[in-house]
Amino acid sequence: xxxxxxxxxxLKEHPIPEEVKEIRxxxxxxxxxxxxxxxxxxYYLHKTNGETKEMTSVTTxxxxxxxxxxxxxxxxxxxxxxxxISPDTLKREWKEKNITxxxxxxxxxxxxxxxxxxxxxxxxxxPEVIRKMQYEDGFLIPYGNxxxxxxxxxxxxxxxxxxxxxxxxxxxxxxxxxxxxxMNVNISGTFDALFAFQDKKTDEWKLSIRDxxxxxxxxxxxxxxxxxxxxxxxxxxxxxxxxxxxxxLSTYQLGLQPLGYKITDRKLLWLTEEADYYKIDVPDVTxxxxxxxxx
Numbered sequence: 001x002x003x004x005x006x007x008x009x010x011l012k013e014h015p016i017p018e019e020v021k022e023i024r025x026x027x028x029x030x031x032x033x034x035x036x037x038x039x040x041x042x043y044y045l046h047k048t049n050g051e052t053k054e055m056t057s058v059t060t061x062x063x064x065x066x067x068x069x070x071x072x073x074x075x076x077x078x079x080x081x082x083x084x085i086s087p088d089t090l091k092r093e094w095k096e097k098n099i100t101x102x103x104x105x106x107x108x109x110x111x112x113x114x115x116x117x118x119x120x121x122x123x124x125x126x127p128e129v130i131r132k133m134q135y136e137d138g139f140l141i142p143y144g145n146x147x148x149x150x151x152x153x154x155x156x157x158x159x160x161x162x163x164x165x166x167x168x169x170x171x172x173x174x175x176x177x178x179x180x181x182x183m184n185v186n187i188s189g190t191f192d193a194l195f196a197f198q199d200k201k202t203d204e205w206k207l208s209i210r211d212x213x214x215x216x217x218x219x220x221x222x223x224x225x226x227x228x229x230x231x232x233x234x235x236x237x238x239x240x241x242x243x244x245x246x247x248x249l250s251t252y253q254l255g256l257q258p259l260g261y262k263i264t265d266r267k268l269l270w271l272t273e274e275a276d277y278y279k280i281d282v283p284d285v286t287x288x289x290x291x292x293x294x295x
Contacts, residue, residue, distance in 0.1 A: 002155060004123060004138040010158065011121045019205050020164045020196045026259060027194075031171050034188055043188040045173060055173055058189030062247045065292070066230045067239060104144070105214040108271065109192065111147045112212045115140055115154050116168040116193055146214055148275040166194040166207070172255025180258050183293035191252045193269075207256065209249055210267045218242045218270060218280070233288045242268070246282040247289065254286050 034055070035044045043055040056064075080090040111134065114126035118140045126135060134141045142148045157163065173188035174181075193210040220240035222228075229235045230243055237243040249266035256263060268280040 001139055001141075001151070002118075002158060004118065004121070006158075007119060007121050014161065016120070016164055017198075019198075020166055023194075023196055023205065023207070023261065024167045027167065027170055027172075027256070030259060031173060031255075034171050034173050036171065036190065043173070045175065045186070045188065053175075053186060055175075055186050055188040058187055058248050058251045061185065061187045062244055062251065066234050066247060067244065068228070068231055104146070108144070108146045108150065108214050109212055111140075111142065112150045112192060113168040115150055116165050119154050119157070119165055145273050145275040146271040149271040149277045150212070152275065153269060153277050162197050163208075164196050166196050168193050170194050170252075170256075172252055174251075174255050179254075181254065181290045181293070183254075183290060185293050187251065189248070189252060189255070191249065204262065206262045206264045208265050208267060209252055209256070209263060210269055211245065211249060213241070213245065213268050213270045215241055215270070218245075218268070233292055234285070242280070242282065246285060249282055250285045250289055253284070254289065257286075 033046045033048075035046060036042070037044065041057060043057060045053045045055055047053065076090060077087050080087040083090065110127045110130050114130040114135070117123060117125040118135075123131065123135060123140075126140075130140075134143065140151070142151045157165075169190055169192065171188065171190045174183055174185055176184050176186050191209055192212045195208045195210060196205050197208070198205055218241045220228075220238065223239045228239050230237045230239050230247075234243070234247065237246070245268055246266075249268075253263045253266060266282050266284070268278075268282060270278045270280055272278070
């Protein structure tokens with residue numbers, strides 16, 4: 001298990017380049033007029049003219065624009081009938097499972113955010129709940145297998161050179177009438193982690209967008225078997241988590257690109273109950289998102 005002194009020693013031997021620090025400063029400053037309110041998961045853009053504009057989250061945008069309608073009420077009634085229980089009972093069970101899953105996922109994401117600050121040698125910037133409960137004697141202690149998978153990811157990264165953490169929880173937005181793509185949307189979001197590396201041939205600094213995922217599965221077997229797809233222009237993609245995450249990460253990329261950086265890849269970091277992780281590359285679909293949002 002890594003100790004903060006191990007991290008500081010590594011940073012002394014391999015300091016974060018000034019170019020990487022500048023990327024972080026530029027992103028933070030560019031999107032400093034965006035406010036996120038945890039309650040209700042709402043984003044507000046505070047414009048220089050005093051106007052405040054509520055933005056649609058990237059997650060909501062992708063669901064509303066590209067996911068087909070699902071009649072959950074009918075599904076609930078039919079499944080409850082098959083199980084021999086009332087729809088209200090099944091609905092409560094679903095709600096309890098969702099709350100548990102969401103709570104565990106939130107804590108894991110907070111731990112992942114904390115670990116990047118730990119890895120940057122900035123334990124003081126960790127989310128307070130993690131710093132107070134899981135940071136002891138210079139160690140960031142994981143609780144549960146998915147947090148152990150996060151620690152394993154960074155322990156593996158500790159052994160590599162050339163890939164630098166830029167920042168966790170990076171916020172972006174795309175404003176209608178104020179973006180280089182001509183997109184008629186007002187959307188904003190937060191992705192989990194940004195990394196940078198220097199191209200050895202050109203010396204150009206390039207970026208990698210990464211999102212932690214705690215889902216039990218990233219696929220939907222029923223939708224695959226029945227060829228249930230997303231809506232056009234993404235009707236070549238099955239309606240399942242991996243496809244929606246593909247759209248989300250490309251949307252984050254669209255928010256970052258106007259700053260002049262080249263985003264080379266988008267990765268899902270899927271955490272498993274076996275305390276391991278998988279890096280899953282998802283394709284660049286920015287062109288199709290732009291085309292759709294111009295209509």
